[in-house]
Amino acid sequence: MKSMQSHEREPRVASAAWSGHVQRAGQLFSQRVLPPVVIIGLLLALWEILCSTPGASLPAPSQMLRDTWDLIANPFYDYGGNDVGMAWQILASLERVAYGYSLAVVAGIGLGVLVGQSTWAMHGLDPVFQVLRTVPPLAWLPISLAGFQDSNPSAIFVIFITAIWPIILNTSVGIRNIPEDYRNVARVLRLNGMEYFTRIMLPAAAPYIFSGLRIGVGLSWLAIVAAEMLIGGVGIGFFIWDAWNASMISDIVLALIYVGIVGFALDRLVAFIGNRVTRGTAQG
Numbered sequence: 001m002k003s004m005q006s007h008e009r010e011p012r013v014a015s016a017a018w019s020g021h022v023q024r025a026g027q028l029f030s031q032r033v034l035p036p037v038v039i040i041g042l043l044l045a046l047w048e049i050l051c052s053t054p055g056a057s058l059p060a061p062s063q064m065l066r067d068t069w070d071l072i073a074n075p076f077y078d079y080g081g082n083d084v085g086m087a088w089q090i091l092a093s094l095e096r097v098a099y100g101y102s103l104a105v106v107a108g109i110g111l112g113v114l115v116g117q118s119t120w121a122m123h124g125l126d127p128v129f130q131v132l133r134t135v136p137p138l139a140w141l142p143i144s145l146a147g148f149q150d151s152n153p154s155a156i157f158v159i160f161i162t163a164i165w166p167i168i169l170n171t172s173v174g175i176r177n178i179p180e181d182y183r184n185v186a187r188v189l190r191l192n193g194m195e196y197f198t199r200i201m202l203p204a205a206a207p208y209i210f211s212g213l214r215i216g217v218g219l220s221w222l223a224i225v226a227a228e229m230l231i232g233g234v235g236i237g238f239f240i241w242d243a244w245n246a247s248m249i250s251d252i253v254l255a256l257i258y259v260g261i262v263g264f265a266l267d268r269l270v271a272f273i274g275n276r277v278t279r280g281t282a283q284g
Contacts, residue, residue: 059250067250082234082242086255090262092234093224096152097266100159101220108164108216109209112171113201122172133165137223141230151231155224162223163216170215174208175201210274217270221263 044061051060059067075087115122115129140161144154182204186196202209228237236255243251 059253064250064253067248068254071251071254082232082238084234086236086239086258089234089236089239089255090258093221093228093236094262096155096228096235097159097217097220097224100156100224101163101217103156103160104163104167104216104220105213107160108167108212109171111164112168112209112212113175113197115168116172116175116205126172129165129168132161133169137162137219138226138230141227145231151233155227155231155235158227159220159223163220166215166219167209167212170208170212171205174205177208178204206274206278210270210278213274214267214270217266218263221259221266225259 048060048062050056051058051063065072071086075085077085078088111125115125137158140158141154144157145151148154148157178201182200186200191199224235225237225240228235229241232238236259240252240255243249243255
């Protein structure tokens with residue numbers, strides 16, 4: 001009898017669990033997926049209506065899709081020189097961003113720790129940082145071109161000098177805000193400098209550091225697109241400028257969509273890593 005009752009309860013439990021999963025999936029869809037889909041659909045409809053009128057200066061989404069279908073369908077073509085697909089253009093830009101941003105991360109965290117730990121360094125370097133960070137990214141390009149005599153390292157330097165400031169400032173704030181109790185624990189345990197850095201300082205300041213890293217990666221992507229418009233070569237920025245010179249507005253719109261998607265993906269990637277490292281305490 002007990003065996004029969006247990007067998008009857010098992011389907012009920014499984015059905016209840018399945019219903020719970022379906023309900024949670026429905027809530028997730030209605031809260032996270034449906035709102036952006038509806039908003040994007042409305043914006044596309046409005047765009048189509050406004051740009052389908054005679055004399056419209058911008059292409060409607062349907063027209064843009066027809067004009068750029070070859071670029072969308074074949075992103076990896078390579079006809080030599082600068083005539084390559086959108087995927088190669090984006091990858092070339094991402095490669096420059098990877099070099100410049102990596103350098104900014106290493107230097108920015110190191111300088112941020114120095115400024116956060118040392119009062120002397122803070123008073124000496126902080127005014128310099130505050131002045132330099134207000135210089136627009138493209139203003140550095142002529143100086144970098146004069147110094148490196150090459151467009152590629154010049155673009156990487158522009159990314160570096162653009163991304164480093166939020167990393168330095170957020171890291172220094174995180175270091176200065178380490179609770180005094182943590183420092184007391186380090187003294188009690190008699191941690192050496194490296195142990196204090198890896199076990200106390202970095203974990204405590206990680207939420208601030210990753211906030212700076214998220215800002216920095218966004219600025220890096222903005223800077224490379226602007227810099228590539230001036231330096232030429234393969235890259236999504238130069239592709240946009242070249243399309244403008246050829247009056248190919250649909251290609252520009254498609255490139256801007258790709259730029260936005262890649263920038264969003266970079267931000268989400270750094271946020272994901274930050275949440276993993278800080279266990280959900282990363283700010284922003």
